[in-house]
Every structure is written in C-alpha cells, then in structure tokens.
Amino acid sequence: MSGVRIVLAQINTHVGNLRGNAHRILAGIEEAERLEPDLIAFPELTVSGYSPEDLLERARFVHDCEEAVAEIARRVGETAVVIGFPHRTPAGLFNSAAILQHGKIQGVYHKMLLPNYGVFDEKRYFTPGDRGLVLTMNDLRIGFHVCEDSWWAEEKPTTCSAAAHVDAVLNISASPYTRAKFEDRRHILREVAKRTKSPIAYVNLVGGQDDILFDGGSVVVSSEGEITQCAKRFEEDFMALEFTRREGRGDPPADRNLCDWDELRLDVRGGGDRKRAPITVRPLPEIEPLEEEVYKALVLGTRDYLHKNGFAKAVIGLSGGIDSALVAAIATDALGSENVTGVTMPSEFTSTGTRTDAEKLAENLGIRFEEIPIGPVVDAFETALAVPFEGTERGIAEENIQARARGTLLMSLSNKFGWIVLNTGNKSESAVGYCTLYGDMCGGLAVIADVPKTLVYKVCRWRNEEAGRELIPVSTIERPPTAELRHDQKDSDSLPPYDFLDAVLAGFIEKQMSAEELIEEFGEKETVYRILKMVRSAEYKRRQAAPSIKITPRAFGRGRRIPITNGYSAENRFV
Known part of the structure; x- marks a missing residue:
C-alpha cells in the first residue's frame, strides 16, 4: 500500500534570530534524516520565530526571512521539507508554509484562519489565505493547515481538506501553553480528523518567547480522533510517523465552489519502494500531575528568557518564604546552581526562622548565598524623609521603604555583575496589589506571577517529593506567609484566606464572572467586593511589572487588557 514517512521536527526557535533559526532548521533536517523520512515538517513561522509582532511591519525583516527560506531551500535535496515563514505577495503579508525540495521552493500555503484573541494579534499583521493546498507524494494526498486552521472544524480549511478527499492533514503550529492545554488540543484535532475522515500530523513549537511558552507535545491523531503518537513536552523532539492511502478515498469533485485548492505533486526517494528500518511508535505518556507540568513549564520559560536575552546568571532575594524558595528552585533547575545567587536582606522585623530557612534553602540547592542587612539603608531613607514625614503616624509608607531598599540592592547587584533579578511575586499578590512598586516588584522576569498562591504550595510539595528530600524546607512551606515589614505581620492581616482569594480571582480573571455571580457561588458579599x-x-x-511566564488561560499582560483609567465597577453601572 502506498505510504509516506513524515518526521515532525519539534524545535525551539528564537524570534528575530534568522541566522540561528536557519542553522537550527538545517541541523534539524540532518537529525531527522536519520529516521529516513520522505517529508520533514517544522513548526509555524519557524524561520522568524513566533511571534515577531511589529518586526513584521519592517519590510527589511520580511525580506530577510524570505532570503533565509531561499537559502534553506538551496540546501534541501530529495527529502521534502516544510517550514513556516512570513511571506509577502502583491496581495498582502501571509503566515505561510513553504514546501521545499530539490533546491527550490516547490509550493507555498497561506494560513486561512488568523487568531485575534488572547495573546494573538495575527489580523494586525497578516492577510488570510483563501485557497487550500494538497500535496501528493507516492499517491498519498496531504492537506495543509497552519495552527488555527484546525481550531474550527466547521470552517474553510477543514471543509477544503474534506472536499479535496485528502488521506491525511499536516498541521504546522505554534500553540502556546496553558494549564491542561494538551487536552484542549486533543479535542480540537479529534473533530478535524472526524470531519476529514483522515489522520492528522500536528507539529508544535517548543520553547519560551517573552511571556509566552510553547510546550511541544506534537501528536498524531487517527481518523477516528484518537492520539496514536505523542512527542515529548517542554523539550525538542523528532518523531517519525507513516501515513498510507485511505481506503475508498475516491477522487475529489470537479466542482470547487465551496473551497478551491492548489495541487502540488512531489516525488519520493526510490519511488516509494526503498527499504528502511521500521519506525518506533511512541507510547502515549502518562498524564503528568498539574504541579509537575507547571514546574517544567516554568523551568523552560525561565531558561529560554534568560539565554535568549543574553543572561547567564540570576540573582534572587531570599526572604525565607515559599515564593522565593520556589523561584530559587526553578532558577537552579533552569540555569544550574553555579549560575544562581540568593541574597537575604534581613531587617529588624526578620525572624530567626525565615533567616535560617533562606540559608538552608541555598545550601540545599547548592547556590551562592549572600547576606546584606538593610537596617542602615532604611535608616538613611528615614533620615532623609524625617522633615516631610514629621507629625505623621508610621504606616505603609515606612514599611514600603524596606521593600524598596531591598529592590535597590538587588538591582545594584544586577547592574554591577550583569545578573538578571528574578522577581518572586505570585499571581494572588499581583492581582490584589499586595506588593510594592519599585520594591519587591522589581526584576527582569516575574517567574511565578501567573501562579496562584495555593498552587505555589502544591508545586513546592511536588518538588520536594520529586527530589526525594527536603529541598525546600518544610518549615518554609508550613509557616504562615508574611511580608515581615512590621512585628508579627501576617498576610492574613490584609488579605482573605488564600483558598478563598484564589477561587474568587480565578472566577473573576479567568472565567470573567460578574460580582453577582461570584457572590452567588462563594458568598461573603463584602469580601468579594473588597477583592x-x-x-x-x-x-x-x-502595567509596570516585569514580564511573567503565562501558564493560565488569562494571565496579566498581553492576554488581559484592562484600562488603568477605568470607572466601571459593580457599584457604578446602569442596571
């Protein structure tokens, strides 16, 4: 029976690094060739990286991307290669897939469905394609999709593939990670498979780009909608698969009123009859606990953010609390213990327990540990402010001097040694503003700013279990959280219990629930209004916070755009 072997090349690209991306593609082709494929498929916008954003408005950037594709094509031989790139024609700028073989670009497909929600802005840059593409190799008909094209099974790309009577669909994608996103993709691809009556090969990007993370997890879905193979998540991978002609396929209709498509025919090495080693079918991985999935995502996002932006080392303020402990563990796994420095900055309000836990954590992780008391710095600030503050009661302004002193010290270390400061605030604190601007909010990357406090605890416990030892001190996990800006201070003095707070925040931010809906579900009207x-x-x-790593469906940043100057609230509206 006629068939085609495809290798899904799940690689990590770097936005704007066209030379580096081209080298990675060529190295990926060489690596994939070991699996003896007829066709190698790379992810969406492989050449430019995803997403180039306003780089796409620079004519020279698009030209350079197209030149890179032409150079890659010149180095492609008998094995066909599919890569993603931005492509300008007289009709506009397109998010495209190029099919390369025998030293040339043999065909180009333009993405039809352009996402414009959440973190996506593709309609800002791209023109939607209006024609499908069917590639025939060894009598096997392969329909092309780019990411969103498969997200809506009732729309034109899937309708076109079905009308063209394809034997298989190839989707090159850059689908960002959020918690449990893998199952969402599985459901979406199942519907496309059922409508086209054909299997799907889906290759996804892997790696971090600013606040967005791509988790890989490329899959093969059968015509019945079941996942039959799955690539690794959170790392590069190359996975081989074989498709054969669908029994009873029939010829496509001559009437193409519903959707038109281009036909491309390429040969295969040895006429499709060459002998080669059988592929290894990847067993489906066990579903990871949420805590493990989130931790791996944060490690990859931290590593890529630093390395792609030219940082080798990081510095973290270690308070002895659970948030800084988790960030330190993530940084150590991402960068290596030799590249992480923890700094404790005690004040008169710092307890012996938190000071001891900070040092114990550093010892457990094997990272460098420094102590810089902030007393003299705070005293200098208070002396400078003595006259303007005269006659007022001590309060939050004086407490926040401590946080700002710590922030200044960390940024000074960063400035002196070229280390990046990793911010340690969590999503719960960021949501309600339980943080100090220009103080504990400082940093180049907010590693856990999309991780609710309750999940921080769960991830820390998982990390200890994974390590098989007390990597993060148990006393850190069990101690009631405190900012230690005054004697006997606890988070519960200012905030509702975190279980309740996180539930309300998830409802309000991620599910877009109204105040009335939240009160109906959780009760405690006054507390909900206060939150x-x-x-x-x-x-x-x-708006002034460091970028974070997105792990929830709606993170603060580009995926949630709420005006600062905003008079709308539950108490101020027409009813």
Whole structure:
C-alpha cells in the first residue's frame, strides 16, 4: 500500500534570530534524516520565530526571512521539507508554509484562519489565505493547515481538506501553553480528523518567547480522533510517523465552489519502494500531575528568557518564604546552581526562622548565598524623609521603604555583575496589589506571577517529593506567609484566606464572572467586593511589572487588557 514517512521536527526557535533559526532548521533536517523520512515538517513561522509582532511591519525583516527560506531551500535535496515563514505577495503579508525540495521552493500555503484573541494579534499583521493546498507524494494526498486552521472544524480549511478527499492533514503550529492545554488540543484535532475522515500530523513549537511558552507535545491523531503518537513536552523532539492511502478515498469533485485548492505533486526517494528500518511508535505518556507540568513549564520559560536575552546568571532575594524558595528552585533547575545567587536582606522585623530557612534553602540547592542587612539603608531613607514625614503616624509608607531598599540592592547587584533579578511575586499578590512598586516588584522576569498562591504550595510539595528530600524546607512551606515589614505581620492581616482569594480571582480573571455571580457561588458579599476593588486599584502597578511566564488561560499582560483609567465597577453601572 502506498505510504509516506513524515518526521515532525519539534524545535525551539528564537524570534528575530534568522541566522540561528536557519542553522537550527538545517541541523534539524540532518537529525531527522536519520529516521529516513520522505517529508520533514517544522513548526509555524519557524524561520522568524513566533511571534515577531511589529518586526513584521519592517519590510527589511520580511525580506530577510524570505532570503533565509531561499537559502534553506538551496540546501534541501530529495527529502521534502516544510517550514513556516512570513511571506509577502502583491496581495498582502501571509503566515505561510513553504514546501521545499530539490533546491527550490516547490509550493507555498497561506494560513486561512488568523487568531485575534488572547495573546494573538495575527489580523494586525497578516492577510488570510483563501485557497487550500494538497500535496501528493507516492499517491498519498496531504492537506495543509497552519495552527488555527484546525481550531474550527466547521470552517474553510477543514471543509477544503474534506472536499479535496485528502488521506491525511499536516498541521504546522505554534500553540502556546496553558494549564491542561494538551487536552484542549486533543479535542480540537479529534473533530478535524472526524470531519476529514483522515489522520492528522500536528507539529508544535517548543520553547519560551517573552511571556509566552510553547510546550511541544506534537501528536498524531487517527481518523477516528484518537492520539496514536505523542512527542515529548517542554523539550525538542523528532518523531517519525507513516501515513498510507485511505481506503475508498475516491477522487475529489470537479466542482470547487465551496473551497478551491492548489495541487502540488512531489516525488519520493526510490519511488516509494526503498527499504528502511521500521519506525518506533511512541507510547502515549502518562498524564503528568498539574504541579509537575507547571514546574517544567516554568523551568523552560525561565531558561529560554534568560539565554535568549543574553543572561547567564540570576540573582534572587531570599526572604525565607515559599515564593522565593520556589523561584530559587526553578532558577537552579533552569540555569544550574553555579549560575544562581540568593541574597537575604534581613531587617529588624526578620525572624530567626525565615533567616535560617533562606540559608538552608541555598545550601540545599547548592547556590551562592549572600547576606546584606538593610537596617542602615532604611535608616538613611528615614533620615532623609524625617522633615516631610514629621507629625505623621508610621504606616505603609515606612514599611514600603524596606521593600524598596531591598529592590535597590538587588538591582545594584544586577547592574554591577550583569545578573538578571528574578522577581518572586505570585499571581494572588499581583492581582490584589499586595506588593510594592519599585520594591519587591522589581526584576527582569516575574517567574511565578501567573501562579496562584495555593498552587505555589502544591508545586513546592511536588518538588520536594520529586527530589526525594527536603529541598525546600518544610518549615518554609508550613509557616504562615508574611511580608515581615512590621512585628508579627501576617498576610492574613490584609488579605482573605488564600483558598478563598484564589477561587474568587480565578472566577473573576479567568472565567470573567460578574460580582453577582461570584457572590452567588462563594458568598461573603463584602469580601468579594473588597477583592474586586483591590484588583481594579492595582492595575497601574501591574502595567509596570516585569514580564511573567503565562501558564493560565488569562494571565496579566498581553492576554488581559484592562484600562488603568477605568470607572466601571459593580457599584457604578446602569442596571
């Protein structure tokens, strides 16, 4: 029976690094050739990286991307290669897939469905394609999709593939990670498979890009909608598969009123009859616990953010609390213990327990540990402010001097030694503004700013279990959280219990629930109103925060755009 062997090349690209991406593609082709494929498929916008954003508005950038594709094509031989790139024609700029073989670009497919929600802005840059593409190799008909083309099974790309009577669909994708996203993709691809009556090969990007993370997890879906193979997640991988002609396929109709498509025919090495080693079918991996999935995502996102931006080392303020402990563990796994420095900055309010836990954590992780007391710095600030503050009561302004002193010290170390400061604030604190602007909010990357406090605890416990030892001190996990800006301070003095707070925040931010819906579900009307007021009031702080790593469906940043100057609330509206 006629068949085609495809290798899904799940690689990590670097936005704008065209030379580096081209070298990675060529190295990937060489690596994939060991699996004796007829066709090698790389992810969406492989050449430019995803997403180039306003780089796409620079004519020279698009030209350079196209030149890179032409150079890659010149080095491609008998094995066909599919790569993603931005492509300008007289009709506009397209998000495209190029099919390369025998030293040339043999065909180009333009993405039809352009996402414009959440973190996506493709309609800002691209023109939607209006024609399908069917590639025939060894009598096997392969329909082309680019990412979103498969997200809506009732739309034109899938309708076109079905009408063209394809034997298989190839989707090159850059689908960002969020918690449990793998199952969402599985459901979406199942519907496309059922509508086209054909299997799907789906190759996804892997790696971090600013606040977005791509988790890989490329899959093969059968015509019945079941996943039959799955690539690794959170790392590069090359996975081989074989498709054969669908029994009873029939010829496509001559009437193409519903959707038209281009036909491309390429040969295969040895006429399709060459002998080669059988492929290894990948067993489906066990579903990872959420805590493990999130941890791996944060490690990859941290590593890529630093390395792609030219940082080798990081510095972290170690408070002895659970948030900084988790960030230190992530940084150590991402960068290596020799590249992480933890700094404790005690004040008169720092307890012996938190000071001891900070040092114990550093010892457990094997990272460098420094102590810089902030007393003299705080005293200098208070002396400078003595006259303007005269006659006022001590309060939050004086407490925040401590946080700003610590932030200044960390940024000074960064400035002196070229280390990046990793911010340690979690999503719960960021949501309600329980953080100090230009103090504990400073940093180049907010590693856990999309991780709710309750999940921080779960991930820390998982990391200890995974390590088989007390990597993060148990006393850190069990101690009631505190900012230690005054004597006997606890987070619970200012905030509702984190279980309740995180549930309300998830409803309000991720599910877009109204105040009335939240009150109906959780009760405690006054507490709900107070939480929502804190969220609104902290918008200006979050706009100035370091970028974070997105792990939830709606993270602060580009995926959630709420105006700072905003008079809308549950108490101020027409009803």
